[in-house]
Amino acid sequence: MKLSELATAIGGELLGNGDIEISSVASLEDAESGDISYLALHSYSELANQTKASALISHSRVKNCQAAQILCNDPYLGFAKAMRIIYPALKPSGKISGKAEINDATIGDGSQVDSFAFIGNEVTIGKNCHIYPHAYIGNKVQIGDNCIVHSHVSIREECTIGNRVILQNGCRIGSDGYGFAKEKGKHLKIPQVGNVIIGDDVEIGANCCIDRSTLSSTIIGNGTKLDNLVQVGHNVTVGENSLLVAQVGIAGSSKIGNRVTLAGQVGVSGHLTIGDGATIGGKSGVTKDIPAETVYTGYPAIPYSSWTKLQHMMAQMLEKQEEE
Amino acid sequence: MKLSELATAIGGELLGNGDIEISSVASLEDAESGDISYLALHSYSELANQTKASALISHSRVKNCQAAQILCNDPYLGFAKAMRIIYPALKPSGKISGKAEINDATIGDGSQVDSFAFIGNEVTIGKNCHIYPHAYIGNKVQIGDNCIVHSHVSIREECTIGNRVILQNGCRIGSDGYGFAKEKGKHLKIPQVGNVIIGDDVEIGANCCIDRSTLSSTIIGNGTKLDNLVQVGHNVTVGENSLLVAQVGIAGSSKIGNRVTLAGQVGVSGHLTIGDGATIGGKSGVTKDIPAETVYTGYPAIPYSSWTKLQHMMAQMLEKQEEE
Amino acid sequence: MKLSELATAIGGELLGNGDIEISSVASLEDAESGDISYLALHSYSELANQTKASALISHSRVKNCQAAQILCNDPYLGFAKAMRIIYPALKPSGKISGKAEINDATIGDGSQVDSFAFIGNEVTIGKNCHIYPHAYIGNKVQIGDNCIVHSHVSIREECTIGNRVILQNGCRIGSDGYGFAKEKGKHLKIPQVGNVIIGDDVEIGANCCIDRSTLSSTIIGNGTKLDNLVQVGHNVTVGENSLLVAQVGIAGSSKIGNRVTLAGQVGVSGHLTIGDGATIGGKSGVTKDIPAETVYTGYPAIPYSSWTKLQHMMAQMLEKQEEE
Numbered sequence: 001m002k003l004s005e006l007a008t009a010i011g012g013e014l015l016g017n018g019d020i021e022i023s024s025v026a027s028l029e030d031a032e033s034g035d036i037s038y039l040a041l042h043s044y045s046e047l048a049n050q051t052k053a054s055a056l057i058s059h060s061r062v063k064n065c066q067a068a069q070i071l072c073n074d075p076y077l078g079f080a081k082a083m084r085i086i087y088p089a090l091k092p093s094g095k096i097s098g099k100a101e102i103n104d105a106t107i108g109d110g111s112q113v114d115s116f117a118f119i120g121n122e123v124t125i126g127k128n129c130h131i132y133p134h135a136y137i138g139n140k141v142q143i144g145d146n147c148i149v150h151s152h153v154s155i156r157e158e159c160t161i162g163n164r165v166i167l168q169n170g171c172r173i174g175s176d177g178y179g180f181a182k183e184k185g186k187h188l189k190i191p192q193v194g195n196v197i198i199g200d201d202v203e204i205g206a207n208c209c210i211d212r213s214t215l216s217s218t219i220i221g222n223g224t225k226l227d228n229l230v231q232v233g234h235n236v237t238v239g240e241n242s243l244l245v246a247q248v249g250i251a252g253s254s255k256i257g258n259r260v261t262l263a264g265q266v267g268v269s270g271h272l273t274i275g276d277g278a279t280i281g282g283k284s285g286v287t288k289d290i291p292a293e294t295v296y297t298g299y300p301a302i303p304y305s306s307w308t309k310l311q312h313m314m315a316q317m318l319e320k321q322e323e324e
Numbered sequence: 325m326k327l328s329e330l331a332t333a334i335g336g337e338l339l340g341n342g343d344i345e346i347s348s349v350a351s352l353e354d355a356e357s358g359d360i361s362y363l364a365l366h367s368y369s370e371l372a373n374q375t376k377a378s379a380l381i382s383h384s385r386v387k388n389c390q391a392a393q394i395l396c397n398d399p400y401l402g403f404a405k406a407m408r409i410i411y412p413a414l415k416p417s418g419k420i421s422g423k424a425e426i427n428d429a430t431i432g433d434g435s436q437v438d439s440f441a442f443i444g445n446e447v448t449i450g451k452n453c454h455i456y457p458h459a460y461i462g463n464k465v466q467i468g469d470n471c472i473v474h475s476h477v478s479i480r481e482e483c484t485i486g487n488r489v490i491l492q493n494g495c496r497i498g499s500d501g502y503g504f505a506k507e508k509g510k511h512l513k514i515p516q517v518g519n520v521i522i523g524d525d526v527e528i529g530a531n532c533c534i535d536r537s538t539l540s541s542t543i544i545g546n547g548t549k550l551d552n553l554v555q556v557g558h559n560v561t562v563g564e565n566s567l568l569v570a571q572v573g574i575a576g577s578s579k580i581g582n583r584v585t586l587a588g589q590v591g592v593s594g595h596l597t598i599g600d601g602a603t604i605g606g607k608s609g610v611t612k613d614i615p616a617e618t619v620y621t622g623y624p625a626i627p628y629s630s631w632t633k634l635q636h637m638m639a640q641m642l643e644k645q646e647e648e
Numbered sequence: 649m650k651l652s653e654l655a656t657a658i659g660g661e662l663l664g665n666g667d668i669e670i671s672s673v674a675s676l677e678d679a680e681s682g683d684i685s686y687l688a689l690h691s692y693s694e695l696a697n698q699t700k701a702s703a704l705i706s707h708s709r710v711k712n713c714q715a716a717q718i719l720c721n722d723p724y725l726g727f728a729k730a731m732r733i734i735y736p737a738l739k740p741s742g743k744i745s746g747k748a749e750i751n752d753a754t755i756g757d758g759s760q761v762d763s764f765a766f767i768g769n770e771v772t773i774g775k776n777c778h779i780y781p782h783a784y785i786g787n788k789v790q791i792g793d794n795c796i797v798h799s800h801v802s803i804r805e806e807c808t809i810g811n812r813v814i815l816q817n818g819c820r821i822g823s824d825g826y827g828f829a830k831e832k833g834k835h836l837k838i839p840q841v842g843n844v845i846i847g848d849d850v851e852i853g854a855n856c857c858i859d860r861s862t863l864s865s866t867i868i869g870n871g872t873k874l875d876n877l878v879q880v881g882h883n884v885t886v887g888e889n890s891l892l893v894a895q896v897g898i899a900g901s902s903k904i905g906n907r908v909t910l911a912g913q914v915g916v917s918g919h920l921t922i923g924d925g926a927t928i929g930g931k932s933g934v935t936k937d938i939p940a941e942t943v944y945t946g947y948p949a950i951p952y953s954s955w956t957k958l959q960h961m962m963a964q965m966l967e968k969q970e971e972e
Contacts, residue, residue, distance in 0.1 A: 025841075027863055080829035080838045083862075087839040099749060101423060101439045101457070115749045116440055116764050116782075118457040118475070133749070133766040133784050134440075134800075136457050136475035136493075150823070151766070151784035151802050152458075154475050154493040154530075166837075168823045169784075169802040170855070175474070175492045175530035178551040178570070181404035185583065186547050186565055189490075189527065190404045191411040193349075203837065206802075206823035206857040207494070207877075209530040209552040209570075214407075215351055223834050227826040228857040228879050229531075229897075231552050231570040231588075241834055246826070246857075246879040247897045247915075249553075249571045249588050259833065264879075264897050265915045265933075267571075267589045267607050283915050283933040283947055285589075285607040299607055300635070310642055311948070318958055425747060425763045425781070440764055442781040442799070458764075460781050460799035460817075476782075478799050478817040478854075499798070499816045499854035502875040502894070505728035509907065510871050510889055513814075513851065514728045515735040517673075531818070533854040533876040533894075538731075539675055553855075555876050555894040555912075573877075573895045573912050591895075591913045591931050609913075609931040623931055624959070634966055 001086070003055050006036070007070045010081040015061060016068030020054050025079070025086055028053065036086075037067075038079040057082060092130040100131075108145065126163065138174070144200070156212060162200035162222070170207040173198065177211040177218075177234025177252065190214060192234060199223070205230060205246065221258065239276065257292065281307070325410070327379050330360070331394045334405040339385060340392030344378050349403070349410055352377065360410075361391075362403035381406060416454040424455075432469065450487065462498070468524070480536060486524035486546070494531040497522065501535040501542075501558025501576065514538060516558060523547070529554060529570065545582065563600065581616065605631070649734070651703050654684070655718045658729040663709060664716030668702050673727070673734055676701065684734075685715070686727035705730060740778040748779075756793065774811065786822070792848070804860060810848035810870070818855040821846065825859040825866075825882025825900065838862060840882060847871070853878060853894065869906065887924065905940065915947075929955070 004018025026035040031053030038057035039048050048062045055068040057078040062069065072078030092112035096102065099115035107113065108127035117135045125131070126145035136154045137143070144163035149155070153167045156174030167173065174196045180187035194213025199222035204210065208226050210218060211234040218232060221240035231249040232238065238250075239258035248262045251270035256262070260274055263282035268274065275292030285299035295304040302310075328342025350359040355377035362381035363372050372386045379392040381402040386393065396402030416436035420426065423439035431437065432451035441459045449455070450469035460478045461467070468487035473479070477491045480498030491497070498520045504511035518537025523546035528534065532550050534542060535558040542556060545564035555573040556562065562574075563582035572586045575594035580586070584598055587606035592598065599616030609623035619628040626634075652666025674683040679701030686705040687696050696710045703716040705726040710717065720726030740760035744750065747763035755761065756775035765783045773779070774793035784802045785791070792811035797803070801815045804822030815821070822844045828835035842861025847870035852858065856874050858866060859882040866880060869888035879897040880886065886898075887906035896910045899918035904910070908922055911930035916922065923940025933947035943952040950958075 025863060030864055074829070077829040077831055077836070080827075080831075080836050083839045083841070084836070087841045089839070115766060116458075118438070118440060134458055134476075134764075134782055150804075152476055152494070152782075152800055152818070152820075156474075156493070166824070169804070169820045170476070170494060170531070170800070170818060170857075172476075172493045172530040172552075175552065176490070176527075178529065178549070179404075180549060180567075181398070181401040183401055183404075186525075187549050187567065188401070188404050188408070191407045191413070193407070193411045201834075203824075205826065206820040206859075207531050207553075207818070207855050209494075211530075211552065215349060216354055225826070225828055225835050225837075227881075228820075228823065228859065229553060229855075229877060233551075233570065243828075243835065246881065246899070247571070247895070251570070251588055264899055264917075265589075265913075269588075269606060282917060282935075287606075306642055306646075309645060310638060313641060313645060314958060317961060318954055321957060321961060322954075440782075442762070442764060458782055458800075476800055476818075480798075480817070494800070494818060494855070496800075496817045496854040496876075499876065500814070500851075502853065502873070504873060504891075505722070505725040507725055507728075510849075511873050511891065512725070512728050512732070515731045515737070517731070517735045531855050531877075533818075535854075535876065539673060540678055553877060557875075557894065571895070575894070575912055589913075593912075593930060611930075630966055630970075633969060634962060637965060637969060 003036070003068055003070070006055075006082060006085065009085050010057070010070065010072065010078045012057065012070035012072040012078050014068070014070055016055070018068075020068055022055060022086070025083055026053065028056075036070075036082060038075050038082075040076050040079070090130075092128055105137075120157070150206075156196075158195040159212070160195065160197045162198055162202065164201045165198055166203040168204060168206040168208075168228070171204045172207075172209045173204070174212040175209055177214055179214050179234065179252075194218070194234070196220070199240070202226075208232070211252075227264070233270065245282075327360070327392055327394070330379075330406060330409065333409050334381070334394065334396065334402045336381065336394035336396040336402050338392070338394055340379070342392075344392055346379060346410070349407055350377065352380075360394075360406060362399050362406075364400045364403070414454075416452055429461075438475075444481070474530075480520075482519040483536070484519065484521045486522055486526065488525050489522055490527040492528060492530040492532075492552070495528045496531075496533045497528070498536040499533055501538055503538050503558060503576075518542070518558070520544070523564070526550075532556070535576075551588070557594065569606070651684070651716055651718070654703075654730060654733065657733050658705075658718065658720065658726045660705065660718035660720040660726050662716070662718055664703070666716075668716055670703060670734070673731055674701065676704075684718075684730060686723050686730075688724045688727070738778075740776055753785075762799075768805070798854075804844075806843040807860070808843065808845045810846055810850065812849045813846055814851040816852060816854040816856075816876070819852045820855075820857045821852070822860040823857055825862055827862050827882060827900075842866070842882070844868070847888070850874075856880070859900075875912070881918065893930075 003020040007014040028047040028051040031037045036055040037053035097115040100117040102119045104121040105123035107125045110128040113131045114133040119137045120139040125143045129147045132151040138157035140158045143161040147165045150169040152170040159174040176192040179190040205228035208230045210232040219237045223241040226244045227246040233252035235253040238256040242260040245264040247265045250268045254272045257276035259277045261279040268286040274290040277293040279295045281297030284301040287300040297307040327344040331338040352371040352375040355361045360379040361377035421439040424441040426443045428445040429447035431449045434452040437455045438457040444463040449467045453471045456475040462481035464482045467485040471489045474493040476494040483498040500516040503514040529552035532554045534556040543561045547565040550568045551570040557576035559577040562580040566584040569588040571589045574592045578596045581600035583601045585603040589607045592610040598614045601617040605621030608625040611624040621631040651668040655662040676695040676699040679685045684703040685701035745763040748765040750767045752769040753771035755773045758776040761779045762781040768787040773791045777795045780799040786805035788806045791809040795813045798817040800818040807822040824840040827838040853876035856878045858880040867885045871889040874892045875894040881900035883901040886904040890908040893912040895913045898916045902920045905924035909927040913931045916934040922938045925941040927943045929945030932949040935948040945955040
């Protein structure tokens with residue numbers, strides 16, 4: 001692809017020779033001729049001067065840089081767009097393997113089902129989906145269009161998956177919620193007869209677990225992205241365009257808003273509400289409701305500004321004692 | 325089912341019309357005619373007055389409530405019992421799929437084995453079990469009666485599973501313990517030749533890992549329930565009727581007693597003992613033995629009362645500094 | 649095997665009757681006649697006096713012990729070597745199951761592929777490997793010699809696995825990295841077109857997730873051992889002979905050195921460097937670079953000596969307040 005075409009496609013301003021052919025993307029250090037690279041932070045501008053990349057996506061003109069440039073207000077977004085153009089997603093083959101087991105299911109045009117995939121009864125799968133080997137799709141599951149279900153994914157009975165959803169390897173959708181009532185010192189299992197509803201444009205990371213609701217639905221809203229090994233308890237609602245980073249755990253019945261970020265290894269207790277736009281720092285433990293548009297950190301989680309003060313105080317106490 | 329029959333079955337006292345037909349269970353908010361709901365906490369009694377449920381399980385008579393009522397000393401237990409009656413567990417079909425691979429195994433009457441399940445040599449499976457697609461059952465595994473082995477579960481060689489055990493999707497029973505000896509800066513693998521023994525009425529959550537013992541057995545006692553993504557190291561013993569909430573990790577050779585609760589994301593170091601009836605608060609790190617019938621929290625875990633005092637002191641210090 | 653032969657094989661000094669036949673290894677408590685046991689810590693010498701084991705591996709002569717002895721400078725290493733001799737790894741059968749699906753792949757002599765394993769196109773697998781049921785091996789994957797790929801492992805397209813690698817059940821190699829660019833409040837997926845490279849003699853625990861790099865490679869160095877449920881983000885490099893204990897999480901682009909130990913549930917933020925030989929205490933959160941050959945603990949992680957002082961100060965403060 002010509003650099004000038006790429007510049008237009010990602011909405012950037014071209015500096016230099018637009019006739020260069022770009023075939024791949026590489027980091028500033030690894031790039032060779034024919035590659036485009038990007039400069040997200042100005043601290044790397046030294047690297048940009050040494051790169052062998054043929055072209056560079058950057059925020060503003062890099063002096064002394066040999067490469068042609070595409071200037072973008074948000075070079076990381078420009079990089080993302082270039083990646084999507086140069087490495088388009090594979091189109092499903094439309095083939096249904098004879099070694100898959102497909103029971104009473106409706107599968108849309110263009111969808112591919114690989115060997116050893118299991119699809120139950122009363123299942124609906126939309127168009128242009130790719131169901132990889134060893135995927136398990138239980139009875140009465142509904143899957144929209146253009147979804148990718150990677151190998152070893154389980155989608156249990158009656159769950160619903162939107163459009164353009166990506167389920168990474170080994171994630172569990174609709175396993176039983178953790179619900180027991182105590183009777184004479186023993187734990188009596190409460191049947192978990194609800195389901196999981198996953199919206200459009202959601203990605204669920206590898207080996208995540210999203211439990212089915214006891215009675216109604218555990219919900220993951222449109223555009224929300226889960227990293228790997230995330231635990232979502234039963235009856236939880238996660239809003240739209242939120243980010244749940246790796247190893248986050250959310251206990252039952254909590255409500256996570258829209259545009260929320262839970263950083264890695266955060267834990268959220270049950271029956272809480274985290275407001276829209278809130279950010280929780282890594283490894284924090286949330287034990288109370290969190291107001292919208294705030295940043296909380298620590299265990300128990302407190303406002304980030306208080307947490308940094310507390311850290312500072314403890315550092316001072318420590319310093320003082322070490323002086324004595 | 326008639327409400328009067330349900331009241332008798334769950335051992336509650338009927339208030340109102342016992343001839344109402346109950347077909348499903350729903351939350352107070354979602355309930356419609358024909359549903360039964362429950363009122364676990366009095367704080368929701370407002371909701372109870374507005375519910376469209378035909379009947380309500382509660383601790384005591386709710387004034388102004390239109391619905392019929394079943395009074396139970398423990399309404400949550402009553403709800404659990406009603407759920408179990410209205411949503412009985414599916415009975416296995418007794419069919420062995422021709423697309424499963426079953427080697428030299430003995431499978432009891434009424435058990436169902438689905439396509440793509442793999443069952444090794446010298447395996448014994450009891451009556452009325454359901455082995456879902458893609459389950460892996462290694463050589464010399466023994467499984468009792470009435471067990472559910474969901475899709476993508478691995479049960480490695482020589483492990484033993486009791487009766488009425490539920491293994492949620494993707495849990496790993498008997499993967500190798502993490503055992504290495506250091507030799508000239510390298511880590512020499514120690515063969516892990518023990519097994520895992522799981523008692524009766526145990527539930528193991530999705531994507532949990534329970535490692536086989538080096539020499540003897542890693543043990544999960546009767547009635548213990550593991551939530552999702554729990555890690556149990558080799559040679560660990562967990563007692564009876566304990567609760568291990570999501571993302572808990574227990575390092576090798578520790579002994580967890582009976583009736584213990586480890587809340588979400590708790591970590592327990594190796595070679596420790598947690599006494600019967602102990603409760604460890606969420607996200608705590610246990611670095612010493614914990615006495616029976618106590619509550620510990622924090623990292624390192626300390627008695628809960630001390631932990632709350634410490635939190636209070638830190639909050640005061642912070643407040644003082646913020647005033648200055 | 650004769651005890652004298654075993655003593656020679658593990659490089660220890662024989663005390664007592666070398667003609668004893670040793671058939672298995674057991675703990676001091678469980679051992680019976682014909683067993684060899686080991687005494688790693690002198691605190692257990694009481695147990696050694698009571699053991700029924702026929703022989704004992706220990707550091708120095710145990711007085712009043714009936715069993716024959718093998719003296720080793722490092723008895724734990726001696727035990728490891730004895731385990732490896734008495735319980736040698738199973739040799740793969742060399743059989744390729746007709747119920748596996750093998751596309752255009754080259755498989756070395758002596759390798760075993762079990763039923764329901766899926767092997768894609770342009771795959772190379774070396775000699776004497778064992779690919780268990782339900783393993784998924786994507787297109788263009790390369791696997792060296794003498795590897796074990798347990799059931800339910802996913803190895804995604806283009807990843808490379810060295811020699812003598814053990815992949816425990818359900819680990820995910822090469823799932824997509826967590827990379828998104830923000831555009832008008834939504835998260836645009838960045839294609840993850842790199843791969844994962846795993847060196848020689850690596851072990852990856854059950855249900856671990858190692859994400860593929862965005863552009864180049866996520867790397868696990870020779871001899872490094874991962875426990876279960878570990879998360880390794882995209883573009884991470886882990887050096888040689890490091891130990892990543894259960895439930896550790898490493899965010900994207902961090903560099904972990906050689907001989908590093910990350911204890912259980914440690915979290916490492918993105919774009920950090922942990923120097924060679926560093927040890928991070930359990931449950932710590934690493935938010936800054938860590939110098940080589942140091943020990944850090946806490947969240948945020950600080951030098952271990954400072955952390956213990958801080959714990960001591962807090963304990964004193966608490967004690968003082970409890971006295972008041």
